[in-house]
Each structure stands twice: as structure tokens, then as C-alpha cells.
Amino acid sequence: MKITVAGNKKEYEEGITLTQLIEKEEIENAEYVTVTINEEFIDRDNFPTTVIKEGDTVEFLYFMGGGAR
Numbered sequence: 141m142k143i144t145v146a147g148n149k150k151e152y153e154e155g156i157t158l159t160q161l162i163e164k165e166e167i168e169n170a171e172y173v174t175v176t177i178n179e180e181f182i183d184r185d186n187f188p189t190t191v192i193k194e195g196d197t198v199e200f201l202y203f204m205g206g207g208a209r
Contacts, residue, residue: 141194158190
């Protein structure tokens, strides 16, 4: 199936879960990543049961703090 991951079109097997996709994409600091699928935030507890579907758009977001003194 074809999906868009971080702005890039990619091919993955049917039935891949969000947890599996994170592993295959070798996402650094996966414990800190926030994920959207089709612009909807996915709860971390649902990563193992969220199945990616044909045409989905997946984005990995990291929230950074700091900057003020």
C-alpha cells in the first residue's frame, strides 16, 4: 500500500501498525514523538493497535521547549 510518511510517498505492507511503522522508520527518541495520521493526533496508548491504511498521511512531531531566560 502507498502512504505518505513525513512528506515522502512510501510503500508498506497492508496491516502495518503505527508501532511497527515507527520501528521501520527508525524514529529517534520514539518515546518523545507525537504522531498525527491525516492531521489527527493519535494517543500513545493506541500506537500498537492503530493500523495504517492506504493513502494515509503520517507525520512525526517533536515538541521542544526552552529559549527563555
